[in-house]
Amino acid sequence: MKPITRTVALASASAALLALAAPLNASGAPGPSRAVAAPPLSWGACEGSGLDPRQRCATVEVPLDHAHPDGRTVGIAVSRIPAEKPAARRGALLLIPGGPGGSSLNDPSGKGRKLPQEVRDAYDLIGFAPRGNAPSTPVGCGLDRADLALSKLRPWPAPDGSVDENMAVARRVSAACARNGGELVKHISTAVNARDIDRVRAALGERRISAWGVSYGTYVGAVYAQLFPHRTDRIVLDSNDNPDPVRVQRAWLAAYENGVEDVFPHFAAWASAPGNPDRIAGTAAEVRPLFLDLAARLDREPIPWPGANPEELNGNVLRQTMLDSLYRPSGYPTLAKLIRAARKGTVPPAPQTPPEAALQNVTAVSVATVCNDAAWPASAAAYERDVARSRVTHPLTAGMPRNALVCAAWPYPPKEAPVRITDRGPSDVLLVQNERDVATPLSGARKLRAALGRRAVMVTVDSTGHGAYLAHGNACGDRTVSRFLATGERPAADVRCR
Incomplete structure (x- = not known):
């Protein structure tokens, strides 16, 4: 999943006037980004190996609390390949990472290399580590190692549907x-992340910024x-979250119900294909009951690992391995190998995890x-009801998408209401979305498309996995997004790329 935030302390009257007075081209779209006077950033070498030697890094100081812009600051690490x-050159293309918790600091040297030449010619590629993510000013909770397990942080209920342990985890992690x-x-x-981005934009000297999120x-x-x-200049939104203005991440967590159902048949066809060395069943129809039966058996009789x-x-x-493996077809063998081993009462080598400090x-x-x-609701009863219903209608996810995350015991009330996404603003957004995506399913993407209205066009790609642009070799989808970034040309209406 990826969950997140918002409000605007109305910048300044002069800045607003500058924005409103920005020139338009003949089609009514924003004109090219122009540098404006700003204190120069101090660019230096980036930490890490395997980076493009042209990539340089700097730090942008932003307010800890944007409501108090003259108070304490925190650093945001940014990177750039000119x-x-x-x-x-048109301007800057900001690479906005997933997560929350992800960083794009090294993406100019990573996925930025996949961008077609005409896009790399036109934009400085900008990465950043969002606030809290090292090497930006870091945050940490000092959690026990057991509470860092993804199968613990994702709120999988007990085998009988109880949420008591999930509520205990929420209290323990929130207290830490x-x-x-x-x-x-x-x-x-x-x-707050959005306001930080605008500080980064200003520090780069750009009147407008393009983005690939x-x-x-x-x-x-x-x-x-x-x-x-x-x-904003040209905005590409890739693998899109439901922007529900009330439930926010609760809606995204719930989206796994649909996402798993969208992708599991694709896995089942692969896992039953003749000649597949990781084949686990003779037909696709056998894979689902086989998985459910094995999960139930492991609920009763876990295997030491x-x-x-x-x-x-x-x-x-x-179940968590299933969820992780469905993010992309290249992950299918991991799940199949685990199923094959577990059916024999054995386990494969323990999976590698990131260094604990990073985790x-x-x-x-x-x-x-x-x-x-x-x-989030603080009462276990609310989650118990939702979990019970979800376990019946979506047995593959066993109630997890409706359960209590850490936020059920979070001690700090939200400082502001979630931002409501609307159709007010320039028509400069292109959505690209796979038809089968376990984390951000097509059903949620359609909610964002509807919220943006005339501001957006959506390209739906007949592909499976999380991440659409330049990720699965769909020439139609890739070409459409690249053309938009390079020239500003968008389809006149929503399109589907087979």
Whole structure:
């Protein structure tokens, strides 16, 4: 999942006038981005290996609390690879990461290399580590190792549907974040991320900024475009979150119900294909009951799994592995191998996990974003009812998408209401969406498309996986997005790429 935040302390009257007075081209779309006077950033070498030698890094200081712009600041690490053809330069293309908890700091050297030449010619590629993410000013909650397990942080209920342990985890993790997270943990949200982006834009000297946001980054991009509509140039939102203005991340968590149902048949066809060395069934129809029966067996009789977290393969660990593996077809063998081993009463080697320090940091950012974005019910009864219904209608996800995340015990009320995404603003947004996406299903993307109205056009791609643009070799979808970034040309209406 990826969850997140918002509001705008109305910049300044002069800045607003500058934005409103920005020139339009003949088609009514925003004209090219122009540099404006701003203190120069101090660009230096980036940390890390395997980076493009042209990538340089700097730090932008932003207010800890945007409501108090002259108070304490935190650093936002940014990176840049300059446009490759200065004469063709249009402006800056911000790569907005997923998450929450993701970073795009090294993306100019990573997925930025996949962009076609005409896009790399036209834009400085900009990455950043959102607030709280190291090497920006970092945040951490100091969680116990057991509470860093994804099968624990994702709220899988007990085998009997009980949510008691989930509520206990919520209380324990929330208390640790309150104890160890400092002031920063209270000031991480999607709306705050959007305001930070506008500070980055100004520090880069750009009147407008283009963006490619993926997954949770689509929500950040949509919130930025809502709060700063006249600071946007060309916005690509890829693998789109439901922008529900009330439930926010609760709606995204619930989206796994649909996402798993959309993708599991694709996995089942692969897992039953003749000649597949990881084949687990003779027909696609056999895969679903086989998986459900195995998960139920592991609920009753977990298998020890030394080195894993937790150190047993239980039903919920299998379900979480299923969820992780459905993010992209290249993950299918991981799930199939685990199923094959578990049916024999064995386990494969324990999966590798990121270094604990990195996991602590990413988890703290994710938890803070989700919980500060909107209030969650505090009563276990509300979750118990929803979980019971979900377990009946969507047995593959066993009630998890309707259960209590950490936010059920979060000690800090949201500082502002979620930003409502509307159709007010320039028509400069292109959505690109796979038909089968476990984390951000097509049904949720259609909600964002409807909310943006005339501001957006959506390209639906007949592909499976999380991440659409330049991810699955769909020439039609890739060509449409690249043309928009390079020339501003969008389809006149929503299209489907087979």
